[in-house]
Amino acid sequence: MPHPPAILAAEQISHVYTGPSGDVPALDHVSLGLSRESFVCLVGPSGCGKSTLLRILAGLLRPTAGRALLEGQPITRAQRRIGIIFQKSNLMPWRTVYSNLSLPLELAGVPVEEQARRTLAMLELTGLQNFAEAYPAELSGGMAQRVAIGRALIHDPEVLLLDEPFGALDALTREQMSEELLHIWARARKTVLMVTHSIPEAVLLADRVLVMSPRPGRIIADIEIPLLRPRSLDLLHRSDFVALTERLRRSIRAG
Amino acid sequence: MDHSAATGKQRRQTAAPELPTGRLHTSVALRAVEPRTTWWHWLLAPALGTILIVGWEALARSGLYADFIIPAPTTVAARWWAIASDGSLLRHAAVTLREVLTGLLIGVAAAFWLGYGIARSRLVAYTLTPYLVALQAVPIVAVAPLLIIWFGAGIASKVIICALLVFFPMLINTVLGMRSIPTDLRDLMESLEATPRQTFLYLELPAALPIVLSGLKVSATLAVIGAVVGEFVSASAGLGYLINFGRGIYDTPLVIAAVLTLTALALTLYGLTVLLERLLLGWQQAGHK
Ligand SMILES: Nc1ncnc2c1ncn2[C@@H]1O[C@H](COP(=O)(O)OP(=O)(O)OP(=O)(O)O)[C@@H](O)[C@H]1O
Ligand SMILES: [Mg+2]
Numbered sequence: 001m002p003h004p005p006a007i008l009a010a011e012q013i014s015h016v017y018t019g020p021s022g023d024v025p026a027l028d029h030v031s032l033g034l035s036r037e038s039f040v041c042l043v044g045p046s047g048c049g050k051s052t053l054l055r056i057l058a059g060l061l062r063p064t065a066g067r068a069l070l071e072g073q074p075i076t077r078a079q080r081r082i083g084i085i086f087q088k089s090n091l092m093p094w095r096t097v098y099s100n101l102s103l104p105l106e107l108a109g110v111p112v113e114e115q116a117r118r119t120l121a122m123l124e125l126t127g128l129q130n131f132a133e134a135y136p137a138e139l140s141g142g143m144a145q146r147v148a149i150g151r152a153l154i155h156d157p158e159v160l161l162l163d164e165p166f167g168a169l170d171a172l173t174r175e176q177m178s179e180e181l182l183h184i185w186a187r188a189r190k191t192v193l194m195v196t197h198s199i200p201e202a203v204l205l206a207d208r209v210l211v212m213s214p215r216p217g218r219i220i221a222d223i224e225i226p227l228l229r230p231r232s233l234d235l236l237h238r239s240d241f242v243a244l245t246e247r248l249r250r251s252i253r254a255g
Numbered sequence: 256m257d258h259s260a261a262t263g264k265q266r267r268q269t270a271a272p273e274l275p276t277g278r279l280h281t282s283v284a285l286r287a288v289e290p291r292t293t294w295w296h297w298l299l300a301p302a303l304g305t306i307l308i309v310g311w312e313a314l315a316r317s318g319l320y321a322d323f324i325i326p327a328p329t330t331v332a333a334r335w336w337a338i339a340s341d342g343s344l345l346r347h348a349a350v351t352l353r354e355v356l357t358g359l360l361i362g363v364a365a366a367f368w369l370g371y372g373i374a375r376s377r378l379v380a381y382t383l384t385p386y387l388v389a390l391q392a393v394p395i396v397a398v399a400p401l402l403i404i405w406f407g408a409g410i411a412s413k414v415i416i417c418a419l420l421v422f423f424p425m426l427i428n429t430v431l432g433m434r435s436i437p438t439d440l441r442d443l444m445e446s447l448e449a450t451p452r453q454t455f456l457y458l459e460l461p462a463a464l465p466i467v468l469s470g471l472k473v474s475a476t477l478a479v480i481g482a483v484v485g486e487f488v489s490a491s492a493g494l495g496y497l498i499n500f501g502r503g504i505y506d507t508p509l510v511i512a513a514v515l516t517l518t519a520l521a522l523t524l525y526g527l528t529v530l531l532e533r534l535l536l537g538w539q540q541a542g543h544k
Contacts, residue, residue, distance in 0.1 A: 055442075058442075058446055059446070060442050060445060060446065077445075078442070078445040078446040078448065079446070079448060080446070080447060080448050082446065083446070084442070084443070084446050086439045086442075086443075088439060090437070090439040090440060090443060092440065092458070092461070092462075093538060093539075094461045094462075094464075094536075094538045095538075103447070103457070104447050106457075107444075107447050107448070107449050107453055107457065108447070108448075134541070135538050135541030136541075137538075137541045138541050155447075
């Protein structure tokens with residue numbers, strides 16, 4: 001790969017699901033590398049294996065062939081250094097916003113005062129100060145997803161994998177959330193791989209966009225997004241932005 | 256009209272998932288059609304109760320039936336007071352309560368751990384499921400005499416009957432509760448490198464608690480039935496023994512007094528499980544306020 005040394009990489013990963021209705025090949029020799037602190041988006045048609053790839057990179061699923069690497073070491077099991085955010089906010093309904101945020105710290109045995117300090121800081125970063133004692137059932141979809149993002153960031157993983165984190169939100173909230181994600185990312189620089197269905201969202205957020213073919217998924221295009229940062233929603237109407245979305249759309253259609 | 260329909264719907268959503276075995280849940284089902292209430296609505300049920308008791312008293316005093324067939328409420332109350340004040344009611348109730356609580360504890364604990372094992376391990380599930388299904392078909396009540404032969408007429412046989420009756424609803428609820436945990440949350444715990452102990456304490460236990468507690472609610476009343484059945488077959492103490500004894504000497508007021516005490520006992524146990532549910536599952540009310 002022509003990119004600088006990757007913190008997270010996939011090497012010739014193939015995956016076949018074996019089920020009662022026969023074998024389903026989901027991924028076909030996928031290779032990719034994420035350079036440190038880069039923001040990469042992954043787009044592709046529904047069912048092409050994006051979630052499968054993310055689960056393999058997170059160490060939650062063993063690939064049939066090939067391997068995932070974190071700083072050159074094979075990923076054999078899930079680990080704290082790789083945070084993952086799911087399509088649904090996936091909060092624990094019996095825990096308040098505050099204690100949902102602090103869960104990773106509790107599990108890691110972080111001292112109590114340190115937990116409180118970091119949880120309060122995260123409440124502020126995600127703009128949820130006034131909802132610390134609310135339960136997930138009392139939150140809007142966008143707020144719940146912000147808690148999920150905060151929970152994934154709080155124990156400071158080096159890599160963040162996001163699987164359509166805004167998929168369940170309405171278009172307006174979705175735009176706001178992507179802008180907020182940009183702010184959060186600017187402050188807490190992480191290596192991010194994010195699956196999305198939205199082409200403008202991918203162009204707005206990413207340094208690079210990877211395009212996958214229909215199932216079994218392969219990477220069929222790797223498009224640089226040379227737009228300057230910091231970026232904001234104002235970009236959406238600029239001609240270079242529109243040109244990039246057009247280019248991306250064409251390469252998806254070509255697959 | 257619309258208003259009452261809406262509150263009815265909300266109530267059903269907030270209620271914990273329940274198995275069809277719940278008997279006392281009729282009260283919840285009936286209340287779902289609750290009309291708009293004013294103060295005098297609360298007087299309707301007590302008024303009906305008063306009328307029925309007065310009617311019963313009148314029927315008993317009419318002389319149409321012998322006293323040992325239909326004793327008057329006042330006679331029953333006097334009999335109840337007599338056994339309550341000489342301490343014998345308390346003694347018998349204490350025996351039954353001990354059987355119920357011990358049986359409940361053993362049955363619930365055994366079912367919970369076995370259910371957990373079945374939900375977590377295919378090996379355990381495949382090994383045990385056929386036997387559990389077969390065992391479930393055994394009418395426990397019919398086995399009571401056998402248990403008395405094996406374990407004697409003392410407290411042990413009743414405890415075992417209680418535990419067996421409680422076992423299946425609890426087992427099924429535990430398995431359902433464990434299986435209802437979303438895979439995404441399991442993945443989250445895995446990616447946070449939670450130990451098996453942490454996964455149990457932070458995820459499995461709280462996630463399964465609503466269904467487990469609704470199993471406990473059903474079990475509490477079942478355990479009372481178990482103890483009484485055991486005492487009917489053979490015993491020298493307990494409220495079931497008291498009922499049997501009263502029947503033998505045609506002391507009908509004693510029989511009714513003991514039945515009423517048993518009902519109070521079952522209701523109290525049920526009330527305690529509801530209280531426990533409120534205490535532990537406060538979060539379920541969130542978002543429905
Ligand atoms: N557990 C599983 N068992 C069998 N087949 C599966 C399983 N999970 C996914 N698949 C199949 O693998 C293929 C890829 O699934 P995957 O969820 O990775 O797609 P995706 O790109 O994330 O789709 P979407 O954009 O709709 O979320 C699909 O065809 C799906 O049917
Ligand atoms: Mg997916």
